[in-house]
Amino acid sequence: MAENILDRFKEKIEEIKEINSDKKVRVGIIGTGWIAEAHVANYLKCPDVEIVAAADLIPGKAEKFCKANGIEGVRLYPDHKSMIDAEQLDAVSVCTYNKTHAECTIYALEHGVNVLLEKPMCVTLEEAVAICKAEKASGKILSIGFQPRFDENMKMLRRVVQSGELGRIYYIQTGGGRRRGIPTPYGTSFIEERTAGLGALGDIGCYSLDMVLNAIGYPKPLSVSGYTSCYFGKDPNYFEGHPEYADVFSVDDFAAAFIRLDGDIVLDFRISWAMNLDTPGDTIILGTKGGLRIPSTECWNGSIGGPLTIYKTVAGEEVELQIPKKDDDTDNFYKKIRLFVDAVKENGKAPVPSSQIIYNQAIIDGIAKSARLGREITIEIPEI
Numbered sequence: 427m428a429e430n431i432l433d434r435f436k437e438k439i440e441e442i443k444e445i446n447s448d449k450k451v452r453v454g455i456i457g458t459g460w461i462a463e464a465h466v467a468n469y470l471k472c473p474d475v476e477i478v479a480a481a482d483l484i485p486g487k488a489e490k491f492c493k494a495n496g497i498e499g500v501r502l503y504p505d506h507k508s509m510i511d512a513e514q515l516d517a518v519s520v521c522t523y524n525k526t527h528a529e530c531t532i533y534a535l536e537h538g539v540n541v542l543l544e545k546p547m548c549v550t551l552e553e554a555v556a557i558c559k560a561e562k563a564s565g566k567i568l569s570i571g572f573q574p575r576f577d578e579n580m581k582m583l584r585r586v587v588q589s590g591e592l593g594r595i596y597y598i599q600t601g602g603g604r605r606r607g608i609p610t611p612y613g614t615s616f617i618e619e620r621t622a623g624l625g626a627l628g629d630i631g632c633y634s635l636d637m638v639l640n641a642i643g644y645p646k647p648l649s650v651s652g653y654t655s656c657y658f659g660k661d662p663n664y665f666e667g668h669p670e671y672a673d674v675f676s677v678d679d680f681a682a683a684f685i686r687l688d689g690d691i692v693l694d695f696r697i698s699w700a701m702n703l704d705t706p707g708d709t710i711i712l713g714t715k716g717g718l719r720i721p722s723t724e725c726w727n728g729s730i731g732g733p734l735t736i737y738k739t740v741a742g743e744e745v746e747l748q749i750p751k752k753d754d755d756t757d758n759f760y761k762k763i764r765l766f767v768d769a770v771k772e773n774g775k776a777p778v779p780s781s782q783i784i785y786n787q788a789i790i791d792g793i794a795k796s797a798r799l800g801r802e803i804t805i806e807i808p809e810i
């Protein structure tokens with residue numbers, strides 16, 4: 427009987443192992459803002475984890491956070507250094523704004539502490555290189571917080587590409603956007619250069635890049651011609667009730683780029699926090715034997731918006747195969763935490779390794795630099 431190509435996508439990779447709670451992993455939280463809540467909520471689901479410490483630069487914030495999130499007896503610190511110096515930690519979650527990702531991560535690794543680092547990896551390629559060097563020297567685990575990776579639909583997308591059904595991949599269009607979605611949930615840490623370093627490009631652009639680069643095996647980026655703008659963020663009428671946000675807005679709210687990847691692949695990218703359009707388009711992956719369409723979402727945050735469609739020619743007929751979207755019943759954020767904890771306990775491999783994400787960061791950094799220079803640039807990544 428002829429093979430049904432859809433059968434190839436049925437295999438399910440079980441990653442979550444049985445939990446042995448004999449030994450507790452001692453975790454510290456660096457940065458007690460919005461995303462730290464999700465880290466804590468999911469560490470609390472792990473019977474083999476003890477959250478022992480938390481740090482935040484803002485006086486009183488860590489204490490309030492611990493109370494609000496039901497974690498008691500946690501020792502509190504005014505910054506990452508004092509916490510790491512005073513505690514015997516197995517791991518930290520770096521939940522700070524982007525601009526302090528590198529210093530917190532490097533300090534933890536240099537002190538023999540494993541790190542789960544929130545996305546984007548950092549702000550610049552130089553920082554990413556320094557992080558990778560610290561990781562290598564430490565022999566510790568560093569995983570980057572891309573939870574969409576653990577979504578079953580995202581894994582399916584990778585399996586489709588890796589199965590060879592699309593043939594040789596040569597062109598990718600990716601990105602995503604929001605019509606009105608500049609994030610100011612608890613103030614301005616996402617929109618100020620001094621804290622965020624990057625706007626939409628880093629915040630949600632990193633997800634679009636990871637989606638396609640992970641699917642095709644993270645080829646090395648070679649060159650980039652990038653563009654960024656901030657027409658919405660600089661408009662006081664945008665922020666209802668907070669016109670002053672426009673004064674401090676100092677990052678991009680839109681970015682576009684044309685990127686060349688190793689293997690003669692080109693990547694056409696666009697991302698937006700705000701624009702006069704519903705979506706900047708679906709993600710498409712073109713190969714010599716097939717094409718793939720991945721529907722976008724209205725509020726782009728790295729999730730797949732509908733069934734994947736494969737376009738092929740079969741026996742001379744142009745056909746479309748739709749892969750139904752899976753309702754993933756296990757929480758991707760829990761998987762991100764659980765797999766990191768497992769890796770720490772077993773001294774295993776990072777679930778989302780820096781060796782891949784450094785390419786993601788190199789592209790983001792390349793777009794920002796190229797946009798500043800107004801011309802194409804070569805991406806050069808030093809040996810780690």
Ligand SMILES: NC(=O)c1ccc[n+]([C@@H]2O[C@H](COP(=O)([O-])OP(=O)(O)OC[C@H]3O[C@@H](n4cnc5c(N)ncnc54)[C@H](O)[C@@H]3O)[C@@H](O)[C@H]2O)c1
Nearest residue numbers: 457459460461481482483505506522523524526544545615
């Ligand atoms: N994975 C996801 O789904 C997701 C979602 C939202 C945000 N994020 C990422 O998480 C990070 C934090 O976002 P957020 O919304 O929680 O930001 P936030 O501004 O609400 O919180 C960050 C906190 O870090 C603290 N901080 C900064 N440097 C510090 C240091 N050296 N020591 C101790 N505390 C320090 C700040 O004082 C602040 O309270 C960002 O990089 C963002 O991109 C990820």
